[in-house]
Amino acid sequence: MSTPSAPPTQEKPGPNGPSRVPWLEKLLGNGFKLPANPEEIKKEVINSQVWRSVFRGGAWKNTPRDRAAHIIGNVWLHLHPVRVRLRSLKFVYSWGMGGISFWLYLLLTISGILLMFYYRPTPEMAFRDMKDLEFAISYGWFWRNLHRWCAHAMVVTVILHMIRVFLTGSYKTPREFNWVLGVTLLTLTLFLSFTGYLLPWDQLALWAVTVGTNMAGATPLLGNEGPFSSLLGMRINNDIRFGLLGGTAVGEATLIRFYVLHCVFVPVVAGAMLMLHFWRVRKDSFSAAPYAPDEEKFETWPHLISREYVAAALVTVGVIVWSLLINAPLEEAANPTVTPNPSKAPWYFLGLQELLVYFDPWIAGVLLPNIIIVGLAAIPYIDSNPKGVGYYSFKERPFANWMFLFGCALWFILIAIGTYFRGPSWGWYWPWEDWAVHKPPPPSTWSIPNLAGGPLVGLYFALGMALPRLVRKELEWRLAVPTVGILSVAAGLSLKIIHTLLVGKVAFFAKNIPHFGAGAFMLIALFLFVVVFFGFLLPQRYIRNLALPKYAMTMVLVLMMLGVLLKMGARLGFNVKYVFSIPQVNFNI
Amino acid sequence: MPKIIRQLFIIGNVLLLLSFAAATVRDNRREWKKYQKKFFVLEAKELEEKIAQEQDPKIKESLRPQLIAKKKIRYEIRQMIVKDLNRIDRCVTCHLGMDPLSNPSLTTNFTENPYKGHPGDFLKTHSPTKYGCTICHQGQGLATETAAAHGRVKHWEEPILEPPFLQASCVRCHANFESISYAQAARAGKEFFRHNGCYGCHAIKGWGGVVSEDLGEVASKPLARLDFSSSGLARKDWNIKNWILLHLTKDPMSFVPGDPEGHLGQPIPPSGMPPFYLDFKKDEANAIASYLLSMHGEKMPHEYYVYAPAAPDPALDSAVARGKHVYEKYGCAGCHGVEAKEGRRNFNALGQGQDAAAPDQIAEMAKGREPTLPDTVGTFTRDELKLKIQNGVPSNNIVKFKADGPTPPLYMPAWKEKIKGQELEDLVTYLLSIAKKGEEW
């Protein structure tokens, strides 16, 4: 600390006149004066050697220098700059999501450490300890509820933070790598939450983790059910899932494994990444918000710190109230011989579980999530639009924003379907329907023959890649969008007419698509419109002039995203199992 | 600093304190404290009355410190650690009158739960410190709230057992339960089970027929495997006791309706269990349930079991009487009726009075019957009958009423491994003795 220390005041006589207890001061001698009032006591304390050795800088005089020193000289605060610009201070700019995520991480650490005092990670004890937390331990329910709800909240805030950073273009040069770190932290957050999900050792935990980890078994080469795994001699007791679970099924070994991952390994890794993340934020001038001449600057202490505090306090109130109102779930004790119906993964993985309906496990459970993660991490490197850094702007980056929000919406729609619309045997149940009511079994699926499906897929990708670049003319937007809409409806209608004409005559229709109702018609019209809008109109308008490698990478990601949507439509509306299938190499789409 | 931040600072801090205070209040207002307090108040009142009535001033004075001690309420969760059974029972947290440490006599003068003592003298022979409570009563021993402790909550599959079903707990250890005066309903239940031929389809731990499920561990069957959706029961009543009772008090066809018309693909018959509910009074159904609820999968330490010698077959001197005994012993009555009077329902088997043109085909299919023996055995020779019993009638050999309807669920298993030798001879003798005369060709 560079502030020069004020001279000690012992020798100076008290400012307030005569001594208060003469005999005592005489006894102590040496001209000692007792402090005259609280103010003076405070001064004495602050100027004492002990205080000064702990808190540098002497009395707080609230000068700009003091306030700056408060940030620089404090190990907990020094990642902040001394002064911040108004634009980065604005709540509606950052929504405080990064800070709130970190605060939830801290709350989770505190509550997690407390829970560790009671929790024993063995099948015999874990469930009983949950019951003890609920029924016998003072505030046990409180810390468990808080931990559970903070974990869910953190998943949400981390995702919202990512969306915010995207929408403000804050991942662009020089912050590309910090975005990659952020994507890694998001993955770690999900993994942290997922490993903790097992620990209560009830039916919910056991089966959610069983469902969640089964995807690992579908990893190409390394999982026993994945493609090419026979090349490496993968069995259920030597593949990657076996390594993750410490056994062939979720059991005793998995519990201790997940416990260590949850309490030590992942938090430490995530903590290290967080430091890097924050350090980068600080080094990259704290906020991406663009500079303006004569911009007003505010001191971090108190302006930013107070906002951070307020956000943390209100979030804490939120999770406490949540914990008061709703108890963390605890079902029957884990029983590996009884599978509840349905068995659902934790909500943030239900999008993936829903994708497993439409694609083979290694595609839905391994390939797609990896493409999503890698695709997210690649965004700063393929987005070459220099505009829109540090502020929300649809005008300057319409393509990026539309695509990203569309992807997020698709993801959350999948999660919503998995959470609210899926019942026993993963049947489709509306949220208001009783799960006890039996649904008829799903209709049999059929596959498009490869001779038709192969060209169809090829055409989709070829046209999708080429068309936006080939149409060189600037399309009149106001005309093009309604036209596409009308064409989509027309296509749906003509398919309906073809179906009506042929359903009685061609056995194929009678067998595979006996019904073509209003639902299927609307599905076709809507999906066609969405696919043409996002797959042709947007790229044609905004990225047709991009350098070829970046254009190609972007379009591959876009077409794959839309392909997922198309496959969903084909399955939900027309029971199509595969469009193209090479079972020999496990390639079925 | 903007005003809004200052205001949020104030509001946030106040809300922090308030929400935290609410958590503190919630944690301290545990339900069991209410019962402990009431118990001590009741005890103090009792002692006060005793002091008031006491004549001897010396004794009066000696009772005072006790009263003071009673009035000093120290709230604590009380539990019994049952090592052998790996259970922790906290029932005595509220049921203080049954806490063996604070009230070793286990009796109180209070008549109301949870303050009263334990009725009967069961605990003299079943020390609660050794056995705990839930091994007999079920419920959730770890819980300290009424609904959860009594197991009447979601995700607890063994709610507290009420009489007479509580008798099932005697049967779990006592093979000699038929001689225990408290377990008479369970004894009657076992007898009904035998008399009505339940063994014919349902084995118990391997002993009995193979047509339906072995009931040897039925009491611990997970709820996830039971489908109550057509039972009409409220969700809170979905438990194994009610599942068993449903089978005895309602037509099983009504809550296991199957899909006889094949809406979902293959036609699936409804539950094959005949409508026994027509024959059972309520207490008979309860008796059978009391017996079956003892069929639990949880193993006890072997020294807990009280063994009883197997009852020998009665010594009967006439072949017909012996044959009748064999008929009951192997549960032939389950399909062919008590004393072979009338064959029971077998869905979509050929029966009498079925009308292929009737509008309600399900009702017509339900008129399908197992053979009524006095009508049919007469058409067999002694050796043919023996062969029939030994080889049974597989389900695909049963004549259907509706050819495209479901396969009838009940069939005659091959009994050759079970009924043989003298038993088979006696059974055939008995059957031929009941054949209707005058129908022989």
Place this chain on the structure above:
Amino acid sequence: MVETPATAPKIEESPDLLSRRGFMQLAWGALAAFLGGVAANSLRFLFPNVVYEPSQKFNAGPAVDYPLGVSLKWMREQRVWVVRREQGLYALWGRCTHLGCTPSWFGGEDRFKCPCHGSNFSPQGDVIAGPAPKPLWHCKIELASNGDLIIDKAVLENRPGFRENAPYFVDTQGA
């Protein structure tokens, strides 16, 4: 925050609680109370309401089963000697007051001897020899209405004059 920005004009403050300053004091007070509460709550959390060790209180069976002298019946399970004398019964906790070893009973010498540092105790628990600073502890002992002895090792007494009375002594002569 209490610190106002240097540029802000100083506002005349009234001592009223609803004034700006009063509100700030309220906010800081609430924060302090919250943090204190959380600390207290966490500390309370660490004191379990139930333990999975044998109860400190146990039922030692009917009092009439104990003959005159020192009974070793509960020594192994509960570390307690039940002693019957002419006047009544008491329970001694088998833990040497020197360093916590378990003394052994030597009936022939009528004393307890600690194997660790040679402390000797009389059957009343008083130190006869050796380094032990205090007499052995007497446990709380009660006669239940059905004649069983209930011993509580969590409530102890070793002062002469106190330990000979209820609840550390069961008088069987008066009864």
